[in-house]
Amino acid sequence: MTDKLKPLREKIDAIDAQILELLNQRAQVAQEVGHVKAETMAPVFRPEREAQVLRGVAERNPGPMGNVEVQTIFREIMSACRALEKRVTVAYLGPAGTFSEQAVYQQFGTAVEGLPCASIDEVFRATEAGTADFGVVPVENSSEGAINRTLDLMLQTSLTISGEVAIAVHHSLMTRTGGMDGVSVICAHSQALAQCQVWLNLNYPNIERRAVASNAEAARMAGEDGSIAAIASELAGTQYKLGVVKGHIQDDPHNRTRFAVVGHLHTNPSGKDQTSIVLAVPNKAGAVYQLLAHLAKHGVSMTRFESRPARMGTWEYYFYVDIEGHVHNPSVSKALAELKDNAAFFKVLGSYPTSLN
Numbered sequence: 486m487t488d489k490l491k492p493l494r495e496k497i498d499a500i501d502a503q504i505l506e507l508l509n510q511r512a513q514v515a516q517e518v519g520h521v522k523a524e525t526m527a528p529v530f531r532p533e534r535e536a537q538v539l540r541g542v543a544e545r546n547p548g549p550m551g552n553v554e555v556q557t558i559f560r561e562i563m564s565a566c567r568a569l570e571k572r573v574t575v576a577y578l579g580p581a582g583t584f585s586e587q588a589v590y591q592q593f594g595t596a597v598e599g600l601p602c603a604s605i606d607e608v609f610r611a612t613e614a615g616t617a618d619f620g621v622v623p624v625e626n627s628s629e630g631a632i633n634r635t636l637d638l639m640l641q642t643s644l645t646i647s648g649e650v651a652i653a654v655h656h657s658l659m660t661r662t663g664g665m666d667g668v669s670v671i672c673a674h675s676q677a678l679a680q681c682q683v684w685l686n687l688n689y690p691n692i693e694r695r696a697v698a699s700n701a702e703a704a705r706m707a708g709e710d711g712s713i714a715a716i717a718s719e720l721a722g723t724q725y726k727l728g729v730v731k732g733h734i735q736d737d738p739h740n741r742t743r744f745a746v747v748g749h750l751h752t753n754p755s756g757k758d759q760t761s762i763v764l765a766v767p768n769k770a771g772a773v774y775q776l777l778a779h780l781a782k783h784g785v786s787m788t789r790f791e792s793r794p795a796r797m798g799t800w801e802y803y804f805y806v807d808i809e810g811h812v813h814n815p816s817v818s819k820a821l822a823e824l825k826d827n828a829a830f831f832k833v834l835g836s837y838p839t840s841l842n
């Protein structure tokens with residue numbers, strides 16, 4: 486057994502030495518890029534370039550390693566190289582252990598400075614003020630729909646969307662002991678309670694449910710008080726030393742949340758992009774239909790359409806629309822110019838690479 490392993494391990498050692506050498510060669514080039522960028526005050530984080538690199542490695546990947554694994558490794562390589570240029574600070578809805586934090590790492594890799602914030606409002610404020618270079622905010626959940634606070638803040642903010650990231654959201658019920666004896670309340674963020682309501686109605690119909698600021702906050706509370714059970718990610722459970730009563734309790738096994746990366750950066754085209762806009766239409770029959778006809782006329786596909794009341798006491802709405810393509814594409818820019826001319830309100834939230842997953 487050991488005799489057979491020895492030469493194979495020697496091969497691995499030799500390959501690792503090459504990988505290490507190449508990684509450091511790459512890091513040196515990234516440092517040179519960093520110097521060029523510093524001279525021209527160019528932004529360090531370039532989401533369109535990172536998306537191209539990640540798509541490229543998946544296209545060229547000969548296997549047997551899977552594309553997701555190869556992309557995870559290259560995301561970390563770029564994260565480490567980027568950190569040699571500048572360590573980017575990213576604000577997210579904290580505390581540590583939230584799905585928002587997971588989304589930060591999925592987009593930026595782990596060589597970033599995470600800045601946990603108490604609310605989505607604070608994520609926007611910290612990014613607008615420059616305390617953070619970017620913010621990561623939840624936009625929509627596949628079971629529960631839009632995150633309204635994010636949509637409302639998008640309307641007012643001076644920030645633009647420079648990227649998006651989608652993550653699988655798996656909820657676990659957890660307590661200090663890993664059992665439910667003595668538990669009188671189940672705490673979680675209101676979205677998580679909603680995403681698990683069928684399971685909770687079936688299994689714990691008589692235990693009070695309480696909405697708190699975040700799932701990680703619920704996990705922190707459960708870590709301090711044996712009468713509290715938390716619904717959160719297992720990552721948060723580990724952080725606060727909780728035992729799992731039951732994993733994967735979300736009603737939809739494919740539950741996902743999409744996050745937007747917001748910042749001051751206007752992302753260049755990556756080759757596969759989308760654009761988010763908000764608009765309002767004059768209050769007359771057929772106005773929405775007429776407006777969207779401008780997209781169809783220029784062959785622009787709509788991938789998302791969401792409405793929010795304008796909250797001015799009238800029956801008026803803001804429409805949040807995602808379309809395929811970048812504002813620099815001629816057909817997109819023509820369609821948007823026509824939309825703008827005919828809308829009562831119009832704002833481009835940003836053009837950015839379509840997420841990999």
Ligand SMILES: O=C(O)C(=O)C[C@]1(C(=O)O)C=C[C@@H](O)C=C1
Binds near residue numbers: 529531534535538562
């Ligand atoms: O190409 C660049 O602009 C780089 O800074 C290099 C690099 C990389 O490591 O590949 C790092 C950071 C950027 O976000 C994009 C790519």
